[in-house]
Amino acid sequence: MSAPSPESSSPESSSPESPSPGSRAELVNLLGDCVHCGFCLPTCPTYVLWGEEMDSPRGRIHLMDQHAKGEPLGGPMVEHFDRCLGCMACVTACPSGVQYDRLIEMTRAEVERGHSRPxxxxxxxxxxxxxxxxxxxxxxxxxxxxxxxxxxxxxxxxxxxxxxxxxxxxxxxxxxAPPLGRAPRLPERVAARGDRRAAVGMLAGCVQGEFFPDVNAATARVLAMEGCDVVVPRGQGCCGALSMHAGREDEARAFARRTIEAFEGVDVVVVNSAGCGSSMKEYRALLAGDAAWARRAEALSERTRDVAEFLAELGPRAERRPLPVTVAYHDACHLSHAQRVRSQPRDLLAGIPELEVREIADPDVCCGSAGTYNLLQPDAAGELGDRKAANVAATGAELLVAANPGCTMQIAGALRRRGADIAIAHTVQVLDASLRGLGRNAFIERGS
Incomplete structure (x- = not known):
């Protein structure tokens, strides 16, 4: 079956028991959950930067409500929505369970449909x-x-x-843009070392695959050394994360359908990019109104795991060799807030002999990457990147560990501006270095 083009749209079905997905009724229902308590304010990066009510989740929800009641999508209103990073720190902090993630995605889709940009x-x-x-x-x-x-x-x-x-x-x-070296190409199948414990599919990604191919290579090696047959389907493409977070719903749905088709033959889909994993776990919502795809989307969402999450579930088998290095672990927003994967990467790192993990101050405040945010809102992203880089440098760590390509590029750029000499690696690259006995020179002397 061929994937629909990104321009195609999906039919939506409604249910008498609940509002149809993405409908105005669903939006109004979700808006009513907010009690305007303000617990979200200190967790919101843009409110932290500017202290402006309309640039907080509570303020943006007020604007969404105004629009739902008939206020048109004018430039100033849209600007406040555009300034949101979609980091979901407010979702973690909210005591009322407000689904701000769903609200901002529906609102951005409405902006894309109804607002004409310059x-x-x-x-x-x-x-x-x-x-x-x-x-x-x-x-x-x-x-x-x-x-x-x-x-x-x-x-x-x-x-x-x-x-x-x-x-x-x-x-x-x-x-x-990160410094580019040679780009190793992964085979379509990597065999498990020793007795096979699992068979998994691996998302290669777009930016991850082309700008950080070493991360994919390390992911496949680690999975194989832990006893997994790894399948990297040639038919896979973009998972649709960037489009989904920007409100480009039809485009996101087309990418999602293609991804679902590519991975329907595997039991587990392992993802090493926080934003991609988060979006794939939300296919159930993206395609809930599509009768032909809803069940398939739900099934893929259920089978998707971040690589740290999956390795923690699988348990260690390969020998961890000493890696005497101090690392600062960065919580990618779409890993910690959207997927609630926090302890697993730290546990994997803690299992490496002689490696020391240091925590970064204000870990829940976004670095400013946020998908395409650092491209579309470069000034705000730069301020947030500088804050994050200062907190990373303050740890005194030799290596920064991050689990999202956008975060890696964003923080690397901010560290360069500070003149800070700190290498950056993905969690699986650190684990790979330990399993292969490469030592600290894998990162510290030659960089990463």
Missing amino acids: LRERAVRELIFRLFPYRRRLRALRGPLRAYQRSGLDRLVRRSGLLERVSPSLAAMERL
Whole structure:
């Protein structure tokens, strides 16, 4: 069965017992859960930055309510919605169980349907969404981008400020691009070492696959060393995370259907990118109104696991060798708040002999990456990145561990601005170094 194009839409069904998914009635129902207590305020990154009520979850919910009652989507209202990172820290903090994650996604879909953005902003958004979800396009960009970085032209362009004058978003894209090396290609199947304990599918991802291929290679190796047959389906594409979080619902649904098809033959889908895993676990909501896909979406959501979550469930078998390094662990928002995966990565790291984990101050405040946020809201993202980098540096750790490619790029850029010499790795890369006995030189002397 071929995947629908991103432009296609899905029929929605309604139920007499509850409002249909994504309907105005569902929105109004969810809005009524907020009692405006204010527990969300100190957890909201934009409220922490500016102290503005309308840039807090409580304030944005008030604006959503105003729009539901007939207030049109004007520029100022949309700006407050656009400034939200969608980090879900407020969901964790809320004592009333307000589903702000669902509210902001429905509101952003409404914005995309009913609000006309300025031409330059539309052009930037189209560039982002016609590039990053498509791995072949990212792959075509790798060669020229690598040559650009190796030539030193990147430093000249940044000093000139040329891109900043053309577009702050383009300048942010250029600054955030990680140093590119060779890109190893994973085979379609990696056999378990020793007795097989499980068979899993692995999401290769878009940005993860092309900008951080070593993370995927380490993921496959660790899973294999822990006794898993690993399948990396060639038919997979973007999971739809960026589109879903930006309110591009039809596009997200098309990506989701393709992902569901690619992984229907495996028992567990292992994901090493926090934003992707979070979105795949929410396919049940994204496709709930599609009679042909709802059950299949629910099944995939149930089978999806973050790699740290899955390894914790599986339990250790391979020998952990000493790795004498101090690490600061960063909680990616869509791992800690959206998926509630907090202890598992720390437990995996704690199981490595001679490795010391140090906690980062204000761990629940977003680093400013948030999918495409650091491209579309570069000033606010930069402030948040600088705060996070200062807290990372304050730990005195030699290595920062993060589990999301956006976080890695965002914090790496902020650390560079501080002149901080701290290597960055994914949780599975640290575990891989321990299982293979590579020692601290795998990260500290040559970087990561």
